[in-house]
Amino acid sequence: MLRAGDTLVIWRLDRLGRSLKDLIAWVGWLKERKIGLRSLHEAMDTTTPAGKLTFHVFGxxxxFERARIRDRTQDGLAAVRARSRKGGRRPVLNVDKHALAVKLYNEREMPIVKICRTMELSKPTLYSYVRAANGVTDGPPAT
Structure with missing residues (x-):
């Protein structure tokens, strides 16, 4: 819904992309469309030269912070596995119910709310299952 002259306001830079490369891709995509970017936490506005410099520093x-979090998470998971436990979130549905939920969605005969209520899952989880079944991945715009 963004148009030329608009400014995309985000809470923090790390919410926009997972790496500096991702952030630069997003800013390039926004710049091509003449859309500004403003981060509330970093008090940065890419419509100014100082804001562009600040963007690269904070990016x-x-x-760096994401890499530290990833490393700590991997270390924690390795420690859990060493104690013979499996890390991560338990799946909401088993494989058969997962396939049934996607099938019901694709048939378009049952309302999404009813599918979610029947299968005891949230809409985002259902949509995640459907995207995975269709091979759709989310990510920053291609540069």
């Missing part, structure tokens, strides 16, 4: 810091 690098955000990428």
């Amino acid at each position: 690098a810091l955000a990428e």
